[in-house]
Amino acid sequence: MEAIRLTQLSHGGGCGCKIAPAMLAEMLRTLPQAQLFPNLLVGTETSDDAAVYKLNDQQALVATTDFFMPIVDDPFDFGRIAATNAISDIYAMGGTPIMALAIVGMPINTLPLTVIQKIMEGGASVCAATGIPLAGGHSIDAPEPIYGLVALGLVHPDKIRRNSAAQAGDVLILGKPLGIGILGSAMKQDKLDATGYQQLIDTTTQLNRIGSILADNPAVRAITDVTGFGLLGHLLEVCRGSNLSARIVADQLPLLSAAVPLAQQGIGPGAIARNLASYGDSIYVAEQVPEWLQRMMADAQTSGGLLVSVVPDSAENVLAEFHAAGFAQASVIGTLQAGQPGISVQ
Numbered sequence: 344m345e346a347i348r349l350t351q352l353s354h355g356g357g358c359g360c361k362i363a364p365a366m367l368a369e370m371l372r373t374l375p376q377a378q379l380f381p382n383l384l385v386g387t388e389t390s391d392d393a394a395v396y397k398l399n400d401q402q403a404l405v406a407t408t409d410f411f412m413p414i415v416d417d418p419f420d421f422g423r424i425a426a427t428n429a430i431s432d433i434y435a436m437g438g439t440p441i442m443a444l445a446i447v448g449m450p451i452n453t454l455p456l457t458v459i460q461k462i463m464e465g466g467a468s469v470c471a472a473t474g475i476p477l478a479g480g481h482s483i484d485a486p487e488p489i490y491g492l493v494a495l496g497l498v499h500p501d502k503i504r505r506n507s508a509a510q511a512g513d514v515l516i517l518g519k520p521l522g523i524g525i526l527g528s529a530m531k532q533d534k535l536d537a538t539g540y541q542q543l544i545d546t547t548t549q550l551n552r553i554g555s556i557l558a559d560n561p562a563v564r565a566i567t568d569v570t571g572f573g574l575l576g577h578l579l580e581v582c583r584g585s586n587l588s589a590r591i592v593a594d595q596l597p598l599l600s601a602a603v604p605l606a607q608q609g610i611g612p613g614a615i616a617r618n619l620a621s622y623g624d625s626i627y628v629a630e631q632v633p634e635w636l637q638r639m640m641a642d643a644q645t646s647g648g649l650l651v652s653v654v655p656d657s658a659e660n661v662l663a664e665f666h667a668a669g670f671a672q673a674s675v676i677g678t679l680q681a682g683q684p685g686i687s688v689q
Contacts, residue, residue, distance in 0.1 A: 347458055349421055350531045352450065353412035353487040360411045361571030361614065361643065364390075365621035384500065385436070389507040389584035392435040392567055395498065403500045407432035410446040410491020414527040414645050415543065418458045422465020422490055424547040428570065428646035429492035430473055434551040435568040435649060437504035437558025438496035443470050445480030448489035462490050473550060502558040504566035506577075507584025509652035511681045513564060515589065516658065518553065518665055519546055519648025520672045521574060521639045522602025524612045529605045539601035546599065547646040553668045554649055560664075562657030569647035573618045574640045575626055577650060578686055581679075582625075585652075588682035591640075592689060593632045597672035598639060606635040606642075614643035625685040632688055640688065652679060 350356055362370070371387060380386075384403055385395035393407035409429035413421045426443070433440045445466060449459050470477040470492075480493070526543040529535040535543070557563040565585065569577045574596075582589050605611075618641040628637050648670070653661045658675060665673035 347454065348416045349413035349418060349488055350416050352453065355612070356412050356414040356527050356531065363614070363617035363621045364572045364576050384503060385505060389505065390580045391506050392432040395436060395503055397500055401499060403498050403503065405433050405436045405438035405496040405498055406493070408446065408491065408493045410489055411645070412487050412489055414547070415530060418461035419465040420544055422462040423469050424646055425490045426466035426469035426492050427548050427550055429494045430469065431551045431568045431646060433494050433496035434554030435504070435566050436496070436498060437502050437554060437566060438498035439555045440473050440475045440494055440496045442475050442495045443477050444493040445477060446489070446491045446493065447480060447482035448485030449482070450486055450488065451484050454488065462488070466490060466492065469548070498558065504554070504558050504563065505584070506565055506567040506581045509565040509581055509585040509587055509679050511587055511679060512655055513652040513679045514655050514658035514675055515578070515677045515679065516651050516653060516662055516665065516673060517569070517574070517597060517648050517676045518551065518650070518670045518673045519549070520597035520599045521642055521644065522599035522606065523547060523645050523647060524614060524643040525602040525605050525610055525639065526599065527645065528612045529610050532610065534605065534610065536601070542599050542601045549669065551649050553665060553670065556664065556668070557651060557661065560657070560661065562654040563651055563661060564654065565652035567650050569644045569650050571614060571643045573615070573642050573644065574650070575622055575686055576618050576641070579622060579625055579684070581650070581652065582684040582686065585679070586684060587679045588684060589677055589679050589686045590689060591677040591686060593636055595674055595676050596636070596640070597674045602639065606639050611638055612643050615641045618643065626688070627685065628688045648673070
């Protein structure tokens, strides 16, 4: 098993496999809108984290799917990361997970059965830790390894946290540090040391359970999770959905310490360049912000942190909730204000 490197069997890894946001928007442009379904409370209109369908006055179903190719070589860790990442979308809507289904695509003539079993066991272990059943799924013979989940959850209709509900004056808090995609790229290039790998695993397997807790707090207005489009891309979705502009304070950004020197060397996934190209002229970065830090803000995060928009007077308390829940590097990173949707990095 040790001789097989999963990251060498795929052209990309983790959420870096995502199609760039500009291309995805064009792909979705001709699809019909969902206005004919009044119980569909959240659809594709604002690029939110999951779909939400009202069941009754007390319950709405949260549904999402997420899968990708290996970001690490260890099969069990790959399964854990993919499952944690998929379930995060439920938490990002303020929901509580109730069930999952596995999505499995494996090159069965390349990978031993024991390796495939370890991947699936990793995913199942996260579902068990979440307290939900892994109740089935679907598998295919694929040219590259693919694993993920369909995740389902429940939320009270009044507690849904959309990415489009932010308001001017809100404070932005990021729950996890940036640099996951950079660490994954370094591993693929045999440039990641043991410290970097541990940071990668610790960050990507930390469940964003705090999302369902924050949904009980009316001071938390909007939530999204930062994944393949990078911090800038997912914050831009918040800005466009809420018709606001954002200001990020660069030196307040939480960063994975092992990723910083790698970013300074130019190491990172191809998704960084694709993401930066997709943002267009919606991003302004001050001259004093170094290029490597700009790349970290566009880095494709896999199982990244929650990005929340909070009433200013409650920001300190919400940040304390993050810290108490084990998100040690959670930080206030900026604010939202009235203006043309876009982001200024100072």
